[in-house]
Amino acid sequence: MADIWLTPEEITKREDRLEQLKTTRRLEIAEQLKIARAFGDLSENAEYDAAKNEQAKNEYDIQQLENELKNAKVIDESAVDLTTVGVGGTVKLADVNDKTKKYVFQIVGSAEADPVNGRISNESPIGKAVLGHKAGDVVEVTTPGGMLKLKVTSIGK
Numbered sequence: 001m002a003d004i005w006l007t008p009e010e011i012t013k014r015e016d017r018l019e020q021l022k023t024t025r026r027l028e029i030a031e032q033l034k035i036a037r038a039f040g041d042l043s044e045n046a047e048y049d050a051a052k053n054e055q056a057k058n059e060y061d062i063q064q065l066e067n068e069l070k071n072a073k074v075i076d077e078s079a080v081d082l083t084t085v086g087v088g089g090t091v092k093l094a095d096v097n098d099k100t101k102k103y104v105f106q107i108v109g110s111a112e113a114d115p116v117n118g119r120i121s122n123e124s125p126i127g128k129a130v131l132g133h134k135a136g137d138v139v140e141v142t143t144p145g146g147m148l149k150l151k152v153t154s155i156g157k
Contacts, residue, residue, distance in 0.1 A: 021065070036050075086107065088108070093151065110122070
């Protein structure tokens with residue numbers, strides 16, 4: 001399993017979600033099962049089947065979250081190296097071939113990636129390409145939109 005990099009905030013969100021699934025959601029599903037059983041013959045009971053499917057999905061989600069949290073590596077934003085691009089850091093990039101295009105990305109784990117809001121995965125093409133580079137370095141990246149030549153202009157938190 002690949003490393004799962006998460007910020008402390010994301011760890012808290014996932015722990016809260018896990019607790020909700022284990023308590024509130026399990027109780028809701030148990031109540032749905034109880035009501036469905038009251039309808040009689042379980043072999044032809046669509047409500048019962050739906051509740052059992054929901055129960056299976058909930059248990060799967062619980063298992064997934066537990067595994068993610070168990071294997072998570074916490075991004076310590078206070079320890080982000082400002083000399084090289086790394087997970088947790090924010091990098092400013094400039095397109096070498098089009099001086100008007102500039103980008104600012106925080107490098108996060110794939111579980112937290114949100115490119116629309118400037119958070120790209122360390123496993124994305126740009127994320128992979130800039131990891132380990134320093135300000136002033138130029139990297140070439142093959143993206144779905146074509147080849148980009150990007151210059152790392154600065155690294156921050």
